[in-house]
Amino acid sequence: MFLEKLRRFMYGRYGSDTLNFALMILGLIVALIASIAGFWPINLLSYALYGYAIFRMLSKNIPARQKEYYSFLKVWTPIQKWFRIKKTAFQQRKQYKYFRCPNCHQNLRAPRGRGKIRVTCQRCRKEFNQKT
Ligand SMILES: [Zn+2]
Incomplete structure (x- = not known):
C-alpha cells in the first residue's frame, strides 16, 4: 500500500542517481x-547538500537533472x-611493476624481476630504460 503510493508519487519524477x-x-x-x-554553521552546508539531493x-525536470548528471x-x-x-596496481604489485611513460605519461606495466629492460611505449612509441 505504502509502496504503491510511493510509486505513484515518484511517477514522472527524476529519482536517484550516482x-x-x-x-x-x-x-x-x-x-x-x-x-x-x-562550528555549527558548517552544518548548513550539509543541509544544503541533502536538500539539493x-x-x-523529486524534480520533474528530467532533462535538466540528466544534464547535471552528465556534467x-x-x-x-x-x-x-x-x-x-591504483587498485589494480596494488593487487598486482608482486607480479608487475607499474610506471609512466616519461614522454606521454601513459600508465604502463612490466613483469617484475627482469632487471633493467628496454620499454617501448604502446601509445607514443618512445623507447626508454626501466628497472623492474
Ligand atoms: Zn608514451
Whole structure:
C-alpha cells in the first residue's frame, strides 16, 4: 500500500542517481567535519547538500537533472578510473611493476624481476630504460 503510493508519487519524477548518492555522502562528510570542528554553521552546508539531493530526486525536470548528471560524470569518471588503476596496481604489485611513460605519461606495466629492460611505449612509441 505504502509502496504503491510511493510509486505513484515518484511517477514522472527524476529519482536517484550516482550524483545524488555523492551529494548525500558529501553531506555526511561535511556534517562530520562540522561536529569535529565544533562550528555549527558548517552544518548548513550539509543541509544544503541533502536538500539539493532531495530536490533532484523529486524534480520533474528530467532533462535538466540528466544534464547535471552528465556534467558530474565528466568529473567523476576520470577520478573513478584513477582509483581503479591504483587498485589494480596494488593487487598486482608482486607480479608487475607499474610506471609512466616519461614522454606521454601513459600508465604502463612490466613483469617484475627482469632487471633493467628496454620499454617501448604502446601509445607514443618512445623507447626508454626501466628497472623492474
Ligand atoms: Zn608514451
